[in-house]
Amino acid sequence: MHGKYHVRTTINGEAVEFLCEPRQSLLECLRDILGLTGSKEGCNDGNCGACTVILDGRIVNSCLVLGAEADGADITTIEGVARGSRLHPVQRAFLEQAALQCGVCTPGLIVAAKALLEAEAQPSEERIRFWLANNLCRCTGYDKIVRAVQQAAHEMQEVNR
Amino acid sequence: MATVFIPAPLRELTGGRAAVEAAGATVGELIDDLERRCPGLRQRLLEGGRLRPNLSVAVDGEISPLGLREKVPPEAEVHFVTAIQGGV
Amino acid sequence: MSAPAYQVVGTRPIRHDGADKVTGRALYGADLELAGLLHGFVLRCPHAHARLRRIDTSKAEAFPGVKAVVTAADFPPSGDRMVDLGEGETPLSYIRGNVLASGKALYCGHAVAAVAAVNVHVAEEAAGLIEVDYEVLPHVTTALDAMREDAPLVHEELRTKEFGAPGSRPSNVAEHFRHEMGEVERGFAEAEVIVEREFHTSTVHQGYIEPHNATALWNNDGRVLIWCSTQGSFVVRDTTACILDLPVSQVKVTPLEIGGGFGGKIPVYLEPVAALLSKKSGRPVKIVMSRKDVFEGTGPTPGSFIRVKIGARRDGTITAAEAYLAYEAGAYPGAMVASGAMTVFAAYHLPNVRIDGFDVCVNKPSTAAYRAPGATNAAFATESVMDELAENLNVDPLDFRLKNAAREGARRADGVKYRRIGCVEVIEAMKNSEHYRSALNGPHRGRGVAIGYWFNVGLASSCTISVNEDGTVNLVEGSTDIGGTRTSVAMQAAEVLGIAAEDVHPVVADTDSVGYTAVTGGSRVTFATGWAAYEAAQDVVRQMRERAARLWDVDPDAVEAVRGQYRAGSHRATFRALAAQLNRTGGPVVGRATVNPKGAGGSFSGVICDVEVDPETGKTTILRFTSIQDAGKAIHPAYVEGQMQGGSVQGIGWALNEEYYMTAEGTMANASFLDYRIPTCYDLPMIETIIVEVPNPGHPFGVRGVGEANIVPPPAALANAIYRAAGVRMRRLPMNPAAVMEAIWAAAK
Structure with missing residues (x-):
């Protein structure tokens, strides 16, 4: 049998420790060990973005990161996007713009969009589309997703003013 | 009398006619009457006393889930159509 | 009123x-956790067509951490019979055979055995130890090849059915049917312009982001409990009960959230396998497909060969139309060619029409429904020919369609008479749209239109x-x-x-x-x-x-x-x-x-799109795209728009990129989202929508289903736009850069 790694991380602002096998991806650790099933597996090879998390300030496909590599890292998952019972502006905008249908790509898209708006306050439509191109959605045709991100950007700008 | 539209592959049994008048209160009775008028049709439409698999009956344009028991209004149009089905 | x-x-x-x-x-199927849960892995055939001479599972069973291994031999010996799962009758042997192959594997990706173990990695390792003695057989992967007399037979016993009359010799054609109205030859004799063209469309996948999954517990009271991602929990219940030879009341299905389906999550693949593994191991078993499993082991939509011939008088009146549709069913009969035939000319009032449909088995995954199944292939052909006819007649393509549009009382080729429909209203909304009235300027640019229909149920x-x-x-x-x-x-x-x-x-x-x-x-x-x-x-x-x-x-x-x-x-x-x-x-x-209502009321849709084709690379860029659809009454307009936008973009992917790229060995070369490239948001502009509301008299609020018709026109609209941008008529999908470039070079010769 394989020895296990002891991994110490910060997830959604809280210190989290877990044991994982060397071959387990961060996505598996989040879902199967820690019960954080909001991050989804759509392809397990880094092409769909449903497992997108923010790792030390960068968005990554958690299926392409080994659990062991997360040692010492600061991670934000979809479960950490809302502030308690208050939805993040991106989450609210997704609801108001009807930017989800089946909803399975939604966690990854919201995490990616949150990271975008933290990096750039007023991204152009082109910029939003480029940034989100790693997140596949098969239901919506992306139109309402782009509009939701635009709405969230606008609202966050208003709040910061 | 209802008008029964005959699928192209079965028109050899109706002397080439695309539609045949037939009487009956249900699809089942209609087929009995059709058989009297155009012998051989029943065998092409039914199997084991039921509509053949992959075959549906439409009465006035609506596919019937009741099959042979579907009521047929007077002057109705009846079609036998290949059932819409997906792969397994 | x-x-x-x-x-x-x-x-x-x-x-x-x-x-x-x-x-x-939200709890999706793969998110479920149960006490004592085991994880399953399905071993799949790597060959397009192979006899299973022997399956030895002993090494896998002995592997540490493995709790159960199953093959088709573990199914109850219930023999074959016809079963009705709500979509017409199908032989049980086909349904069961697709879940786990018996005797022969019919496509690369066909499930042959499954393992349950303490985790998925152990299950996968153990599955690698299962020894399958394959006798690789000749294969056939396209409808036209499969229809040749010397083609390898997918099912040795299959004979072509023609309204109950079986053919005289074995064939890959499961069914041939014909719709005929009026006098077709006379209609063509009256025509002053006739266009007849041949079209090919590739196999494409629904591409939902969530892979299939199922968890089953064969409980100690004999009931089978299933949690899964499905478009029909009762279909899963009934199919599983059938395969396991149980009364339906012994199976309970709890549908968890479903991450997309588009028709592809109607068939059952994993549930009976998970149930058998649970029965053997005494523990709940979860199986989740990989993306490769989804592409290779679940039902895509049929690839097809279509020939369409339409004749018209100089005044723009269509006098006759004829279509030949050969659709690839995949491994088991049921290629949705009947709905292709119902829809191929559904938008037009035709006095004289003949349609031949062929349901053809090939060594590819058994096809499933995909959003207006069969209709998109057919509309690609019809709407391309309509565009060419309009050009020959020198009339506006929408005016030509409007002149021949189906209205209330018109009879479709399959004989059904239309009630109130919105075909005319959709075309008029297209004509009156700001998009259609706007000018499109610039080199290598073109505008295309097309319309489509889905009948709804x-x-x-x-x-x-x-x-x-x-x-x-x-x-x-x-x-x-x-x-x-x-x-x-x-x-x-x-x-x-x-x-x-x-x-x-x-x-x-x-x-x-x-x-x-x-x-x-x-x-x-x-x-x-x-x-x-x-x-x-x-x-x-x-x-x-x-x-x-x-x-x-x-x-x-x-x-x-x-x-x-x-x-x-x-x-x-x-x-x-x-x-x-x-x-x-x-x-x-x-x-x-x-x-169990009648009166579903079909929905018409249309597309206007502007493209630019790069003459150096053949790449098509969509500049502007508008989807128009009759919703009857839009209950929640935002989600109606969402259906239109989603269907449009799936149609765009089908048109420009997506295909099962088959190797000479009959295997799929591109079974990942990297190589089977569905549209990303960077590939697209906003998708404009115009909701037309022609209330359905058959519904209390006038609703017409809106989920499907929107995918039908995009490939044809894009082909027509590419023609105006690059001067080439594309008659094969996908119209990827290589294909467009080849066409441009061929035209220059």
């Missing part, structure tokens, strides 16, 4: 499951509504919700009850807790389950009137209920006030309904 004023219908409330889905809390739906004392209601339905239908169904109940959409709490229940409900498919949920909710709400209103009558000591017939306001004489009460008195007026109120 002016349109009725609604309070809830036509508004855009936030969907009821929204908060769960934006916070990651009704089928069974059940619903119960219980009234809470705070004036809200709980609504229980059985339609798994892929695109926001909890809300579009709840809104119809809210409209009847005169309460807010938010005051209805919709729940999609398991198969023990709701009456039989057919699949989420055929654009039927908002139509049929919405209708069930409408009827159940009417039942509630009737009972609430009785409660009011009791309170006021009047006759129930004297109580009027209008938009949640109840009154009789000088008495007045709101729905909420009456709900608060339930206990004092006789206890709970539960409304119920089950429907």
